[in-house]
Amino acid sequence: MIDSSRKILIIDDEPNIRTMVAKILEKHVFDVLTAADGAEGISLFRSARPSLMLVDIGLPDMSGLEVLTLVKEESPATQVIIFSGQGTALDVANAIRLGATDYISKPVNMSMLLHSINRCVDWMELSQEHDRYVRQLEREFQSQSLESSGQKTPDPEAMLSLIRSRRSVRAYTDRVPTDAVINSLLACAFNAPSAGNEQPWHFIVIKDRSVLTKIPEFHPYSAMLKTSHCAILVCGDMNLQKFPGNWTLDCSNATMNILLAAHAIGLGAVWLGVHPEKDREEGMRKLLSIPEGVVPFALVVLGYPAKLPESRERKPMEERIHRNAW
Numbered sequence: 018m019i020d021s022s023r024k025i026l027i028i029d030d031e032p033n034i035r036t037m038v039a040k041i042l043e044k045h046v047f048d049v050l051t052a053a054d055g056a057e058g059i060s061l062f063r064s065a066r067p068s069l070m071l072v073d074i075g076l077p078d079m080s081g082l083e084v085l086t087l088v089k090e091e092s093p094a095t096q097v098i099i100f101s102g103q104g105t106a107l108d109v110a111n112a113i114r115l116g117a118t119d120y121i122s123k124p125v126n127m128s129m130l131l132h133s134i135n136r137c138v139d140w141m142e143l144s145q146e147h148d149r150y151v152r153q154l155e156r157e158f159q160s161q162s163l164e165s166s167g168q169k170t171p172d173p174e175a176m177l178s179l180i181r182s183r184r185s186v187r188a189y190t191d192r193v194p195t196d197a198v199i200n201s202l203l204a205c206a207f208n209a210p211s212a213g214n215e216q217p218w219h220f221i222v223i224k225d226r227s228v229l230t231k232i233p234e235f236h237p238y239s240a241m242l243k244t245s246h247c248a249i250l251v252c253g254d255m256n257l258q259k260f261p262g263n264w265t266l267d268c269s270n271a272t273m274n275i276l277l278a279a280h281a282i283g284l285g286a287v288w289l290g291v292h293p294e295k296d297r298e299e300g301m302r303k304l305l306s307i308p309e310g311v312v313p314f315a316l317v318v319l320g321y322p323a324k325l326p327e328s329r330e331r332k333p334m335e336e337r338i339h340r341n342a343w
C-alpha cells in the first residue's frame with residue numbers, strides 16, 4: 018500500500034503535462050490524481066486530501082495562486098508546488114509568500130521536479146514523525162499528571178495486595194535482572210519522599226559477582242549474596258543535607274520503594290542493614306571506594322525468586338493501633 022505522504026494531485030489544463038508527469042510519478046511509486054481546472058482540482062483536493070499538489074499558475078477558470086491560497090487555508094500541512102509557463106519574478110515571490118513549497122518553470126524538467134517532490138516527501142515524513150513523538154510525549158505527560166493528581170490509580174486492590182504481600186526473598190535463580198529492569202527500580206527510588214525534597218541519596222548498582230561475594234566477609238547476615246547476581250547499595254550524602262538528621266528517613270523511603278517496585282515486577286529482594294553498624298559501613302566504603310561524607314545505608318539484594326518465602330508473623334494490629342489518643 019502506498020503511504021499517505023505519497024498521494025499527489027496534479028492540476029494543469031494541458032493534458033500532455035498531466036499524463037507525462039503522472040506516468041513518471043507513478044513509476045516512482047506515487048499515487049497520482051489529476052484535474053484539468055481549478056474547480057475540479059479543489060473538489061478532488063477536498064475529497065482525496067492529497068499530501069502534495071502540483072498546480073499550474075494559469076488555470077482556465079482561476080489562478081493557481083487562488084487554489085494555493087484556498088488549500089493552505091483548509092490544510093496548511095499540504096505541500097503545494099507551483100508550475101508556470103511564463104511566470105514573472107513577482108509570481109514566484111507571491112507563490113512563496115502564499116505558502117508554496119517550490120516554484121517550477123515549464124517546460125518541466127523532470128529531475129528537478131522529482132528532486133523537489135522528494136524533498137517535500139522527506140519533510141512530510143519528518144513532520145509526521147515529529148507529530149507522533151509530540152503526541153506520545155503528551156500522552157505520557159497526561160498520564161503522569163493524572164496519576165500524580167490521583168485521578169487515575171491502577172487497580173487500588175491490586176496495589177494494596179502488592180504492599181501486603183511483599184516479603185523478603187533470599188534465594189534467587191541464575192537469571193540476572195537487566196539494566197532496564199534495575200533502572201525502573203531506581204526511578205521508583207528517586208520518587209520516594211524526602212525531607213525538604215533534598216533527595217540526599219546515591220545508589221551503587223553491583224552486578225560483579227567477585228564484589229558481591231566479598232560482602233559476607235564483613236556483613237554477618239548476608240549469606241544470600243553468595244548466590245545472588247545483583248544488589249543496590251543505597252547511600253546517604255551528608256553534604257546534601259538541608260535538614261540534618263533526616264537522611265536516614267529519606268534513604269529508608271528510597272530503599273522501601275525499591276523493595277516494593279521489585280515485588281511489583283516479579284523480582285525478589287531483601288533489605289540488608291548497613292548503617293548504623295560501623296564495621297559494615299567501613300566494609301562497604303573500602304570495597305566500593307565510597308568517599309568520606311557519603312554513608313552506606315542499606316544494601317538491597319535482588320534476583321528472580323528461586324523460592325517464595327513463607328508469610329511472616331505480624332503483630333496483632335489491635336495491640337499497636339491507638340485511636341485519637343494512646
Ligand SMILES: Cc1cc2nc3c(=O)[nH]c(=O)nc-3n(C[C@H](O)[C@H](O)[C@H](O)COP(=O)(O)O)c2cc1C
Nearest residue numbers: 183184185186187238239287288289290291326329
Ligand atoms: C533495617 C533493616 C535491616 C535488615 N537487615 C537484614 C539483614 O542484614 N539480613 C537479612 O537477611 N534481612 C535483613 N532485613 C530484613 C528483615 O529481616 C525482614 O524485613 C523482616 O524479617 C520481616 O520479613 P519480611 O521482609 O519478609 O516481611 C532487614 C530489614 C530492615 C528493615
